[in-house]
Amino acid sequence: MSTKKLTIQELARIREKTKAMTVLRDGAGRAKVTVHMGTCGIAAGARGIMDALLQEIESRAVQDVIVTTSGCAGLCNREPMVTVEIKDRPPVKYAQLTPEKMRRILAEHVLEGRVVAEYALAVGSETMY
Amino acid sequence: MMEDLSLHVLDLAENAVNAGATRVVILINENASRGLLTIRVSDDGRGMTEEVCRRALDPFFTTGQKRTGLGLPLLAQAARQSGGDLTVRSTPGKGTRVAARFRFRHIDRQPLTSMAETMIMLVLGHPEIDFRYRHRRDGRAFRFASHAFFARSCEGSAAGPELIREVRRTLRSGLESIGTT
Numbered sequence: 001m002s003t004k005k006l007t008i009q010e011l012a013r014i015r016e017k018t019k020a021m022t023v024l025r026d027g028a029g030r031a032k033v034t035v036h037m038g039t040c041g042i043a044a045g046a047r048g049i050m051d052a053l054l055q056e057i058e059s060r061a062v063q064d065v066i067v068t069t070s071g072c073a074g075l076c077n078r079e080p081m082v083t084v085e086i087k088d089r090p091p092v093k094y095a096q097l098t099p100e101k102m103r104r105i106l107a108e109h110v111l112e113g114r115v116v117a118e119y120a121l122a123v124g125s126e127t128m129y
Numbered sequence: 130m131m132e133d134l135s136l137h138v139l140d141l142a143e144n145a146v147n148a149g150a151t152r153v154v155i156l157i158n159e160n161a162s163r164g165l166l167t168i169r170v171s172d173d174g175r176g177m178t179e180e181v182c183r184r185a186l187d188p189f190f191t192t193g194q195k196r197t198g199l200g201l202p203l204l205a206q207a208a209r210q211s212g213g214d215l216t217v218r219s220t221p222g223k224g225t226r227v228a229a230r231f232r233f234r235h236i237d238r239q240p241l242t243s244m245a246e247t248m249i250m251l252v253l254g255h256p257e258i259d260f261r262y263r264h265r266r267d268g269r270a271f272r273f274a275s276h277a278f279f280a281r282s283c284e285g286s287a288a289g290p291e292l293i294r295e296v297r298r299t300l301r302s303g304l305e306s307i308g309t310t
Contacts, residue, residue: 037143039140039203042140042143043131054249057290058293058294062289063289067253069250
């Protein structure tokens with residue numbers, strides 16, 4: 001097997017990249033919220049949902065929630081959707097969201113662990129892709 | 130239907146992320162004096178074959194199981210209805226470049242609206258991707274590189290609300306400095 005020596009510049013690039021990858025994720029033990037940003041989700045208002053989520057995280061000074069995006073969840077007519085995952089619990093998908101609903105989901109489900117059943121579409125461990 | 134062009138940019142960049150890109154370059158050029166608005170999104174993702182690339186503008190054509198296949202066709206339509214065009218170039222294993230041109234003052238050109246919001250979502254939603262963003266507006270330019278930004282801003286500080294605030298502030302003030310949002 002051939003080996004290639006890394007240069008200082010390459011190591012610096014890897015360091016920078018790894019740091020960027022982990023900076024939002026390190027210590028994020030409480031929950032992960034995935035906003036579905038397929039074409040359908042974006043057209044239905046997913047950007048506004050993520051904006052509301054980030055604003056709420058900012059105003060409540062929440063330090064340990066991962067926010068990320070993914071593609072279409074396969075139910076375009078129920079967008080905008082998010083999936084909330086809390087450690088050792090099944091993921092919960094929420095559908096037809098508004099910024100106000102998103103704020104409530106963050107407060108009750110993400111921060112207090114109580115599923116907001118009236119907005120939930122499904123509970124289960126299916127993968128998104 | 131996407132009502133503004135910054136949403137199309139978000140859609141293109143999310144496509145790039147889903148194609149396994151590690152770097153996404155977003156160029157916006159608003160050139161009122163030449164009457165032209167151009168958007169270009171390039172990535173180093175897995176790219177497309179010639180056949181897939183040729184069909185990329187066909188409505189409902191998709192290589193994924195859960196995708197609509199409407200993102201590129203909708204952007205192409207938005208470009209054409211304002212007297213512009215859209216081109217897609219791709220090389221398997223090397224990446225994809227989508228370029229759209231719009232007549233700046235065409236009555237049917239969609240507004241760009243909020244590139245700051247689009248970039249905030251991309252940068253905070255995918256910290257693992259290096260987003261390189263350059264926005265030119267009538268000779269003035271704003272540049273933002275996400276990994277370089279993280280390396281500068283996160284040294285010794287915790288991630289979270291402070292980082293969100295700093296990303297927002299940097300992108301909004303940078304775009305305001307060139308007269309856009």
